[in-house]
Amino acid sequence: MNITYPVRKKQQLNTLLLITALLSGFIISLYTQSEFLLQVNDIWQILTAYDSSDIKQQVILSLRLPRSLTACLIGFNLGAAGLLMQGLTRNPLASPTLFAVSSGAACVTALNSLTFAMVSGLPSEAAAFIGALTGGLLVFLLGGGLNTQNNSLRLILAGIAVNGLLTSLTRAALIIADDTAYSLLHWLSGSLSDIDWLRWTQLWPLSLAALLLAVSTCRGLNLNALGEQTAFSLGINVTWLRIRVCLAVLLLTSISVTIAGPIVFVGLIAPHLARALCGRSHFILLPVSGLSGAALVCWADLLSRSIVPPAETPVGIITALIGTPFFIYLVVQGKS
Amino acid sequence: MLHIENLSVNYTGKTVLKDLNLTIPKGKITALIGPNGCGKSTLLKAISGGLKSATGQVTLAGRDLSRLNHKERARCLSILPQSPITPEGISVQQLVSFGRNPYLSQWGRLSAEDDQKVQQVIHQTGLSELAQRPVDTLSGGQRQRAWIAMILAQDTEYILLDEPTTYLDLTHQIELMEMIRQMNKQGKTLVVVLHDLNQACRYCDHLIVMRQGQISAQDSPDKIFNSRLLKEVFELNAMIINDPVANKPMCIPL
Numbered sequence: 383m384n385i386t387y388p389v390r391k392k393q394q395l396n397t398l399l400l401i402t403a404l405l406s407g408f409i410i411s412l413y414t415q416s417e418f419l420l421q422v423n424d425i426w427q428i429l430t431a432y433d434s435s436d437i438k439q440q441v442i443l444s445l446r447l448p449r450s451l452t453a454c455l456i457g458f459n460l461g462a463a464g465l466l467m468q469g470l471t472r473n474p475l476a477s478p479t480l481f482a483v484s485s486g487a488a489c490v491t492a493l494n495s496l497t498f499a500m501v502s503g504l505p506s507e508a509a510a511f512i513g514a515l516t517g518g519l520l521v522f523l524l525g526g527g528l529n530t531q532n533n534s535l536r537l538i539l540a541g542i543a544v545n546g547l548l549t550s551l552t553r554a555a556l557i558i559a560d561d562t563a564y565s566l567l568h569w570l571s572g573s574l575s576d577i578d579w580l581r582w583t584q585l586w587p588l589s590l591a592a593l594l595l596a597v598s599t600c601r602g603l604n605l606n607a608l609g610e611q612t613a614f615s616l617g618i619n620v621t622w623l624r625i626r627v628c629l630a631v632l633l634l635t636s637i638s639v640t641i642a643g644p645i646v647f648v649g650l651i652a653p654h655l656a657r658a659l660c661g662r663s664h665f666i667l668l669p670v671s672g673l674s675g676a677a678l679v680c681w682a683d684l685l686s687r688s689i690v691p692p693a694e695t696p697v698g699i700i701t702a703l704i705g706t707p708f709f710i711y712l713v714v715q716g717k718s
Numbered sequence: 719m720l721h722i723e724n725l726s727v728n729y730t731g732k733t734v735l736k737d738l739n740l741t742i743p744k745g746k747i748t749a750l751i752g753p754n755g756c757g758k759s760t761l762l763k764a765i766s767g768g769l770k771s772a773t774g775q776v777t778l779a780g781r782d783l784s785r786l787n788h789k790e791r792a793r794c795l796s797i798l799p800q801s802p803i804t805p806e807g808i809s810v811q812q813l814v815s816f817g818r819n820p821y822l823s824q825w826g827r828l829s830a831e832d833d834q835k836v837q838q839v840i841h842q843t844g845l846s847e848l849a850q851r852p853v854d855t856l857s858g859g860q861r862q863r864a865w866i867a868m869i870l871a872q873d874t875e876y877i878l879l880d881e882p883t884t885y886l887d888l889t890h891q892i893e894l895m896e897m898i899r900q901m902n903k904q905g906k907t908l909v910v911v912l913h914d915l916n917q918a919c920r921y922c923d924h925l926i927v928m929r930q931g932q933i934s935a936q937d938s939p940d941k942i943f944n945s946r947l948l949k950e951v952f953e954l955n956a957m958i959i960n961d962p963v964a965n966k967p968m969c970i971p972l
Contacts, residue, residue, distance in 0.1 A: 608804075608805060615768070616817065
């Protein structure tokens, strides 16, 4: 017997369905809506009869594949981060957005685009990452830092305050930076349109490290569900758990925001999907929540290309369109 | 023996506990009593090591509790908070198996021995038929038994319970006190915060009476439980008679 929870048949079936949804989305996103009229068969050809001079195969390999992979991994990161946040705060409405990671990244990127700002001249990835970490750390410190007593609510309030501050700073920067405002706004809505292999190589190593860190917190989070005091009584170092969870969330969301801009609501929805599918053990919930997030972003990216082709709707807008009614549903359900 | 020396707790400038020195006798049931807000729960938390603002020393069998690592500590001493958070969708058996956490290796797999302990504790607390039920669907009395079962699975020598009878009806209060007595017979040392003074006198070997963050008296009920103490600590006029059933002092408010 495992200390946590037996994997039931139904959970396995649910996970299988989820993986199917993800894989089909992934494959469709490799060929759909292309000016080169790609087909499923072209993907098959890459696997069976690779030809480096075939333009269709090259389009898939150098443009489509990195984008789809990145979409999935970012979704996975956000889903996992959302689960960690909800597990730590025991609040089903918590999400990585709370950590002001997105607004921090947006703010520093926006300031960076102003020629007179102090941080100007940084590469935009560096600016976004620094901003993400700064925003997150600010919330962590204001939200009680290492002190674990009764401060889930304090963390949430700190998140709201810091988010508000950073967002208004960003707005101010946008108004001043008239000429670059459009590209900034595009990034601010969350977009996967400029992804290439370089982005992927920036993304995966840090993601992997952060996900391993996340796995190491699962056992603690299972006990944290009983409250900090009980978890402490059961031999969990609650402070250390908190540090690791926050660090993992910070890393997972910072990298994702840096690559694709803020993609909202995925971190909120994915954990709920996972819990509905697979029970309560964080060891199972973490990968399932990640897969849910991956499927969400993958399909949202597909939709973003399909609504008004060939133009792309920023993927963040799609996830927001899906997420807002879901959020309202959660709040209403919580009241009844 | 559990020794507490020079224990003080300050919350944002306010002194909650001031320079407490006390000894919890081994193998006994100790009741912590005192008026609301006198610092009973705080003392219990501070003993468990879960209060950062606490200064002073808690020694357990000669070892400084704060020097032990978290798992070691959790194998010696457990605490059940006054209102623990009941998570959704966790079965009784899962909850009880959480009690084995301090004994598990890194990945948290239960050994056959752990599993046996869990089953034994579930049986002992009469939860066998409810083992697969989600804890959040149980009644108050059953739920409290499940928490006690988790503490028992943790198998610590010292067990601290913060107002375990609150929110229970009288029948379940007595059931719980009997369980505490049972645990004591199996060699556990218990420290229990109680509001019902007569239950404290009837079931506990040792009383620690607190008032305004300080110890007013500590000894067996027979020695210290009298109307002067009640007047002093609780500002209550009461007469003390002999409980005809338990042959312990009991109070009747006037």
